Amino acid sequence: MKIMHKDMRHGEIKLKVENSDDLWYLSQIVDPGDKVEGKTLRKIKSTGGDLETQSSERRPVFISIEAEKIEFQRNSNALRIGGKITNGPDDVPRGSYHTFNVDADTVIAIIKQQWPKYQLDRLIEASEDKPQKIMICVLDREEAILAAMKKYGYEILAELSGSVEKKVNGQLQKASGDFYSDLIKAISEYDLRNNYNSIIIASPAFWKDELIKSIKDEKLKKKVYAATCSSVSRNAIDEVLKRDEVKQVLKLDRMAKETAAVEELLVEISKQALSVYGLKETENAIESGAARTLLLSDSFIQKIREDGAYRRIEKLMKQAEAMQGNVMIISSEHEAGRKLDGLGGIGAVLRYRMNY
Numbered sequence: 001m002k003i004m005h006k007d008m009r010h011g012e013i014k015l016k017v018e019n020s021d022d023l024w025y026l027s028q029i030v031d032p033g034d035k036v037e038g039k040t041l042r043k044i045k046s047t048g049g050d051l052e053t054q055s056s057e058r059r060p061v062f063i064s065i066e067a068e069k070i071e072f073q074r075n076s077n078a079l080r081i082g083g084k085i086t087n088g089p090d091d092v093p094r095g096s097y098h099t100f101n102v103d104a105d106t107v108i109a110i111i112k113q114q115w116p117k118y119q120l121d122r123l124i125e126a127s128e129d130k131p132q133k134i135m136i137c138v139l140d141r142e143e144a145i146l147a148a149m150k151k152y153g154y155e156i157l158a159e160l161s162g163s164v165e166k167k168v169n170g171q172l173q174k175a176s177g178d179f180y181s182d183l184i185k186a187i188s189e190y191d192l193r194n195n196y197n198s199i200i201i202a203s204p205a206f207w208k209d210e211l212i213k214s215i216k217d218e219k220l221k222k223k224v225y226a227a228t229c230s231s232v233s234r235n236a237i238d239e240v241l242k243r244d245e246v247k248q249v250l251k252l253d254r255m256a257k258e259t260a261a262v263e264e265l266l267v268e269i270s271k272q273a274l275s276v277y278g279l280k281e282t283e284n285a286i287e288s289g290a291a292r293t294l295l296l297s298d299s300f301i302q303k304i305r306e307d308g309a310y311r312r313i314e315k316l317m318k319q320a321e322a323m324q325g326n327v328m329i330i331s332s333e334h335e336a337g338r339k340l341d342g343l344g345g346i347g348a349v350l351r352y353r354m355n356y
Contacts, residue, residue, distance in 0.1 A: 038063075138236040147237050297341050
C-alpha cells in the first residue's frame with residue numbers, strides 16, 4: 001500500500017492499493033462513520049428529453065461517502081465500502097447510496113475525526129517494505145502441498161501426488177514417473193515466478209531430507225529450510241508455523257506474530273492466570289486497566305459490524321489503547337484466528353490477575 005498524502009490536522013490520509021493483501025488491511029482500517037472519497041464509476045441519467053427517452057450510462061465521477069458497510073471477501077479478494085453520498089457532482093444526488101469496489105490500483109482518501117494508534121500502526125505496516133516472501137511445501141513420498149504465505153493467511157498454490165514403487169497384494173508395482181523430480185520442478189517454477197525469500201520444506205520422517213538432497217540448483221537450495229510436520233494436509237501448514245526450526249524464518253511475518261499472540265493467550269487460559277475471553281469479561285478487564293494485549297478476530301469485528309454494534313467495539317479498542325494496551329486484530333484465515341473465534345473472537349492477556 002502506498003501513502004500518497006497525509007494531512008493529520010484534518011484527519012485525511014490518501015492511499016493507493018497495490019495488491020490483494022492491502023485489501024485486508026483496508027478492511028480493518030475503514031470504520032463505519034469514516035468519510036471515504038475517490039474516483040469511481042456510477043450510473044448517471046442523461047438530462048433533457050422526456051422521462052421515457054432518458055437513458056443512463058456509467059461514468060467516472062469523484063464522490064465522497066460516509067461509510068456504513070465494509071465487506072472483505074477472502075475468496076475473491078474483493079473489498080466493498082458502501083454508504084451515503086455526502087459530496088459529488090451536481091447530477092449525483094446527495095443522500096443516495098454508493099459502493100466503492102476497491103481493487104489493485106484504486107486510489108482513495110480516508111478521513112477520520114481521530115486516527116487510533118492501532119490503525120496508524122496497521123497502515124504503516126501495510127505501507128512498509130514487504131516482509132519475507134515465503135513458500136511452504138509439506139510432503140511425504142507420494143503427496144505434497146505447496147502454499148504461499150499471505151499477511152492474512154496462506155494461499156494454496158498446488159496439491160501434487162505421484163506413484164511410488166510399492167507392494168500391492170504381494171506384487172511389486174513400479175513407480176510411474178519421478179515424483180520428487182516433478183515436485184522440485186514445481187517448486188522451481190513457482191520460485192522463478194514469485195522470487196521467494198525462503199522456502200520451507202516439511203515432512204513426517206525423513207522425506208524432506210530426501211527431497212532437499214535431490215535439489216541440484218544451488219541458488220534454489222540456499223533458500224530452503226527444513227522443518228517437521230505430522231501429516232500432509234492443510235493443517236500441517238499451520239503446524240509448521242509453530243516449529244522452532246522456522247521461527248527465525250517467519251519472525252517478520254505477521255501471521256507468525258498473530259499465532260504467537262494467540263498462543264500466549266491460550267497458555268494463560270490453561271494456567272487460569274493472566275487472561276480473559278468473551279466480550280463481557282474482556283470489557284471488564286479493559287475498564288479496570290488490567291488488559292496488556294487486546295486480541296480480536298477479523299471475523300468477530302465483521303459480525304459486530306453486521307449487527308450494528310461496532311461503536312461498542314471501537315470504544316473498547318480506543319479505551320485499551322488509551323490505557324497503554326496493545327490492540328491486535330487477528331486474521332481468521334489461519335488456525336490462530338480460528339482458535340480465537342472458538343473463544344468468542346475476543347480476549348485479552350492481562351497485566352495482573354483480576355479478582356472476581
